[in-house]
Amino acid sequence: MATSQPTQFLRRSFIKTVLRRLIALITVVGLIYGLVAVVYATKTIFKVKMNYAVVLERFGGVRQAVTEVGWHARLPYFTRIEQEVPLMNQTMQLGGTPAPMRIISKGNVALWTSGVLTYRIRDLHTWAIENLTPLELLQGDYDGIVKDILQAQQIDRLVSDRETIKEAIFTALKSRPINIGGPTIEKKYGVEVVSFVLKETRFGDKLVEASEEKKRRELIAEADNYAADQEASRIRKLYAAYLTGIQNLQTALGRKDGATDTALLQFLTQQKWATAYEKHQAGQNTVVIQNTQGSTPAITLPAFDADHRPEEGDNGQTAD
Template sequence: MESEQRFRLLQRARVRTFFKRGFLLLLLGAMLYNAVALIYATKTIYKVRRNYAVILEDLSGERRVVQTVGWHTRLPFFTRLEQEVPLMNQDLHLGGKAEAQRIMSLGNVALWTSAMMTFRITDLERWGIENKQPMVLLQNDYDGIVKDVMQSHSVDDLVSEREKIKEQIYQALKKRAINEGGPNLEEKYGIEVVSFVLRDTRFGDKLAEASEEKKRRELIAEAENYAADLEASRTRKLYAAFSDSIREFRQSLDLKDGEDRFLFEFLNQQKWATAYEKNQQGQNTFVLNSTTGTPPVVLPAPPVLNDRKDVAPANGQAQENPQPGVRKALREADKTD
């Protein structure tokens, strides 16, 4: 009986010891984890990634660049990590936004433009140590150069000569001094301008509508001018054909220079004859073909000699409805007889 009690007590002691040791191990692990997390959070141990660099402020106040890839240590609370700088290609948008920005052209015409510059940091000493907030400074200088070049061109050039203006801006970003006698962008910030792209160049909505209306009017005016040119060309061709016809007609008639009057009189007679053929109103037109006669002579309709049924007209047909004046003249002639 006593042996069984001792065995039970021994088992309980072992269980208590096991739980105590497990609790101590968990507590030690938690403390170790918190210590490591605290060290990592304070960046006492920090990592430099590939294509990145770190600017570190030492205990003495010196600022230096750490560019070696891997893990590094520093004194906590006495040193400071200022910034992590990417060494890869970076983009910089006009106005700091990818959306189109409003600019003014040479003629004070508003345009919407979006542009992007790609650059790479080559001198970390100049970028991160000589310049405070280098990205903000670079943004301002970049916007100024781009707008200076674009606002020196007219609105037509900005829309139709994008390729030429893009190259001018690229050369200005690489070589033009920010101020006269001063450094350019690459010298000031220790960077290399890789490329520049004009993403968008367009009018505003109202100006686009006005330009489309102007273009439509220009097309209409051009079409009218073309039609007028065709009409003038047709007139010249008709005149040339008419002149050739008159010349051939004079040659066929063997007319000399002083005999043109006869030709014009003949043409005038033909004009009256054509007018008569188109408008016959119960009258007869007699055309004199003689060149020495007078122009057309209009003769009245032939009168009726009598209205008696036993008298036939000259053409062998009875006159059923003689004119009133003629009937009166015939009655007076009968009375006289």
């Protein structure tokens, strides 16, 4: 009985020792983890990734670019990380948003357009140290140059000659000074302009509707003009045929002095004769004139291409 009590005491003491050590170990690990977390959160130790750079601002306002890939340490409270700069290709939307931007063409016509600039930072000192908020400054210069070129074009070129305009904008962004005697975009910001894409140039919805209505009216007018031309051509042909018929008839029935009877002229002016000639131009020998008075019988006329004249009697009258 006396032996069991010391054994139980030793066991309890051993368990308490293990628990104390385990709690101490957990506490130490927690403190170390918390310290590391605080250091990492404050970026006292920071990492420079591949194709990235970090700009540090040291005590006294000195700014320094760190480009070496790997882990780096800085003094807390005496330095701060100002910005992390990607050195890869980056894009910038026209107007700062993917949505189309409204411009006014040279002919005072509203147009919607959008574009994308691709650039890469080449001189980190120029980009991040010589310029305050370089992204905002670059966006303003970029939008200004593109608008100047687009709004100086006629509306038809903006829609149908986009390739030429796109190349002109790219050349201006890459090598044209922002102002006369001033720096280019590449020199001012230490970047390389890689490419420019003019994504779309289109009319507004109301202007599209107006253009379609105008085109529809032009097509209708063109169809009307074509129909009028066809009618005029038909009338000219009919008139020529009518004159030919009169000449042939006068030759066949006229007098030696070229005179023609009044009744014959009245007959020739009737509209039914012209209609009959139009419908039966080949081999027509008989023409029936509508009798509106009830007294004039049907008349049979010789062919228009008659090659002989009727015989005349002694008294100058036409032979039966």
